[in-house]
Amino acid sequence: MTTFSGQRWDGPLARAAIEDVDWASLTHAYGAADDVPDRIAALRSPDRSTRDQAYAALYGSVFHQGTRYAASPFAARALISLAADTATPQRHRVLTLLASLAIGYDDACLPGGFDPARLRREVAEAAALDPADARREMEEWVAEAPSEDIRRNRAYHLEVFDFAFERDCLRWALESYDAVRTGTAVYRALLEDDEPGVRIAAAYLLAWFPEDAERSVPALVEVLRTEAHGHVVATAAVAVLLLGGDAALTAWAERGMSDTGEPVAWAAAFVLACLGGGSARAEAVAVLQAHIAQDADGPEDDGPVPDDDETAAPDDEAAVSVPYLGGDLAGLAMAALELLGVDGGDAYA
Structure with a gap:
């Protein structure tokens, strides 16, 4: 069990979001997620460069090029507590990271908004599909290619396609979305924060939860x-x-x-x-x-x-x-x- 080394913020729920998680059993883009607690702790550092490094590390691991991982929803729950604490420096950055964990890049959601029902359907459909059946469907897709160039291109996609990982990524995306969603009451309260940057980030974050x-x-x-x-x-x-x-x-x-x-x-x-x-x-x-x-x-x-x-x-x-x-x-x-x-x-x- 990983402890939240040194820096803490008030509240048993906030501490539990770190200390009650077996981070070493979770993964992010670079393997075991046992480094996540210290990265999150560093977001409260008074030193800007330390915070910058921590944000870069978190974006690169629990939100690597838009992909969420098993550790991502657990990181989100800890970040919500950081956003709620006025002692956290640059809370707008915490909220921005939460938005990324919730929906990925927003260009796919504009100007129509985010559709969580669609994501829930996709996760359910992927969970119900047997990986062997998925591979057979892709093999048929390759065989039906209308030309040799297209066949080679499709064969490459088949070679690199990892159905189990893609299925897990969908599930992790939904779990991250739902984890960030648990903080909507916090985000609504932050609409009255003293810092305009926090109010902006809170309004932006609320935009993605139609439920x-x-x-x-x-x-x-x-x-x-x-x-x-x-x-x-x-x-x-x-x-x-x-x-x-x-x-x-x-x-x-x-x-x-x-x-x-x-x-x-x-x-x-x-x-x-x-x-x-x-x-x-x-x-x-x-x-x-x-x-x-x-x-x-x-x-x-x-x-x-x-x-x-x-x-x-x-x-x-x-x-x-x-x-x-x-x-x-x-x-x-x-x-x-x-x-x-x-x-x-x-x-x-």
Whole structure:
């Protein structure tokens, strides 16, 4: 049994999330997960470089290139307690890691939201399928290839395919999602945190749990009514949309497009476009196209950061920006315009 070496946070449930777990019997991307407790402990270090190293190690092990492992849901439960403790430095980073553990990369979930029912079905179907039957199906798929080049390509996929591992990855993804979901009450409470970065990350995290929409949507709608920080408001508005929308959201969006703050106007137009536009369709299109054009005229993007470092050490400036799609609001604007049948590329002309 691994102990939580040295640093602790208050509360028996928090300590149990570490000390009552046999980490050595669990695995992550690099083998036994007995190093996870010390990595989690290091997230409370007063030293920034120590925290950076711990985040990089956790992203690389329990969330390796988007894959969750047996240790991932157990890490999630410990991270929830860290997020709830105001003594934890940079809690927005804890919440961001929790979001990654819950859904993976969010590009697959936008602009429609996360579908946990689909994941649950996929896990059940994979569990019911015999590995030998799965291999036979793939062998038939290889044999049915219409050309030799395609056959060789399919044969390679068959050679590297590990059905048991893929089945386990699906199960671990669902277990991680459900583990992160146990903290939704914590995330709702953090919508009132003193730090805007924490409020943003909490709203973003709540967006991925539609099964808790009945409790989360009213809390997020209250943010739209009372919050003064534009990026928090924008993040909360998109979260309500991803949780299924609300009558209050439509009314807010129709008012919000006239807001002088860019993230709020963008969020209002994005919400309306995703809802079909309504009577404000033309105005929403104009706002989104203007945002795309402004982005095209801005500094050239250096491109994505490699997977291993992608979210390992977000800086404090990123903590107070709208986090969906890695902050690519122009990309989201184009996706919303596509829903309306409008070519967002026209804004680049």
